[in-house]
Amino acid sequence: MxxxxxxxxxxxxxxxxxxxxxxxxxxxxxxxYSVVGLTMKLFCYGxxxxxxxxxxxLQAVADARAVCDTLGAPHxxxxxxxxxxxxxxxCFVSSYLQGRTPNPCVECNSRLKxxxxxxxxxxxxxxxxxxxxxxxxxxLSAPGTAVAPQALDSxxxxxxxxxTDPDKDQTYFLWGIPRPTLARFMFPLGEFRKAxxxxxxxxxxxxxxxxxxxxxxCFMDSASVEDFIRGYKNLPEExxxxxxxxxxxxxxxxxxxxxxxxxxxxxxxxGQRKGLGVALGRPAYVTGIDPQTNTVVIGDKADLLSDSLSxxxxxxxxxxxxEPFQAQVKIRYRHKAxxxxxxxxxxxxxxxxxxxPQHAITPGQSVVFYDNDVVLGGxxxx
Numbered sequence: 237m238x239x240x241x242x243x244x245x246x247x248x249x250x251x252x253x254x255x256x257x258x259x260x261x262x263x264x265x266x267x268x269y270s271v272v273g274l275t276m277k278l279f280c281y282g283x284x285x286x287x288x289x290x291x292x293x294l295q296a297v298a299d300a301r302a303v304c305d306t307l308g309a310p311h312x313x314x315x316x317x318x319x320x321x322x323x324x325x326x327c328f329v330s331s332y333l334q335g336r337t338p339n340p341c342v343e344c345n346s347r348l349k350x351x352x353x354x355x356x357x358x359x360x361x362x363x364x365x366x367x368x369x370x371x372x373x374x375x376l377s378a379p380g381t382a383v384a385p386q387a388l389d390s391x392x393x394x395x396x397x398x399x400t401d402p403d404k405d406q407t408y409f410l411w412g413i414p415r416p417t418l419a420r421f422m423f424p425l426g427e428f429r430k431a432x433x434x435x436x437x438x439x440x441x442x443x444x445x446x447x448x449x450x451x452x453x454c455f456m457d458s459a460s461v462e463d464f465i466r467g468y469k470n471l472p473e474e475x476x477x478x479x480x481x482x483x484x485x486x487x488x489x490x491x492x493x494x495x496x497x498x499x500x501x502x503x504x505x506x507g508q509r510k511g512l513g514v515a516l517g518r519p520a521y522v523t524g525i526d527p528q529t530n531t532v533v534i535g536d537k538a539d540l541l542s543d544s545l546s547x548x549x550x551x552x553x554x555x556x557x558x559e560p561f562q563a564q565v566k567i568r569y570r571h572k573a574x575x576x577x578x579x580x581x582x583x584x585x586x587x588x589x590x591x592x593p594q595h596a597i598t599p600g601q602s603v604v605f606y607d608n609d610v611v612l613g614g615x616x617x618x
Contacts, residue, residue: 577589
């Protein structure tokens with residue numbers, strides 16, 4: 237445990253070496269908190285090569301350390317390789333082998349940053365963990381009262397809410413945060429827009445002020461999903477015994493008529509249009525995947541419309557409801573939230589009925605429930 241001589245709360249900042257987490261650390265230091273930077277080592281850097289756009293390369297570690305040096309803050313690299321492989325990469329591969337399209341950023345946030353890294357921060361003596369996510373932590377002081385800005389020592393109920401910048405809001409990826417520890421997390425960028433964050437980085441003289449954002453899935457570098465899965469060591473056998481879903485199989489229409497062959501059901505996703513390898517004289521889309529028979533179903537765009545879905549692994553950031561409730565739901569990151577009725581079936585399962593049918597509701601992706609700006613919870617679409 238680190239000795240905190242400042243008398244101020246200690247905030248561990250999850251630092252990727254990018255502009256967002258760097259500015260988050262600067263803002264907290266300006267506010268008088270005792271800041272310590274934590275960077276997760278996700279790969280063996282002597283064996284893996286990652287692009288300049290990755291958040292997980294050696295330069296990213298150096299950039300994070302340089303920011304901490306500027307602030308006079310300690311910086312630690314946390315060996316996270318084993319837990320990252322187990323909780324994120326293996327889950328990613330297993331999901332594709334089972335005919336689902338996963339969202340590894342959700343798993344990385346819930347299982348690594350806000351669980352594993354938070355536990356490491358606690359061992360160092362940190363009172364809070366901060367990240368560079370565009371989200372807000374609000375406090376509801378009493379039933380029926382207005383939501384007020386974050387106050388760290390308040391006994392009020394914490395609520396995760398959308399970031400002020402609608403183009404950067406990242407709450408879709410944060411629904412898996414464990415509710416009991418939500419009050420211990422901080423999101424300093426929640427009230428800012430991206431341009432303002434870059435301006436703050438320049439103001440503080442940070443070398444990362446113009447650093448390009450990481451866009452791709454960090455562990456895939458520039459590989460396609462197919463290339464990554466085919467080249468992945470230690471494919472989870474229990475996910476797809478014999479790895480039959482990486483082998484060619486039938487491409488069929490909704491009546492079961494064979495239209496051609498695919499490269500392996502694991503390499504397709506619901507809603508996909510390109511790379512189907514068949515010419516029907518009209519646009520065709522993947523409308524279903526059967527991992528049990530290694531079959532990919534294609535059809536028209538209208539076949540992708542659905543007004544309901546089921547979700548599992550549900551996590552609530554409010555008191556878990558037992559009765560049906562109204563919410564706005566998002567089924568993809570860039571999807572506009574739509575009104576829906578959510579029916580809890582068990583503690584971790586719900587059925588969602590949408591007021592308007594939506595295209596390409598994709599198994600493995602997240603469905604997130606909102607009450608205006610406040611995140612109620614979310615789950616994984618089945």
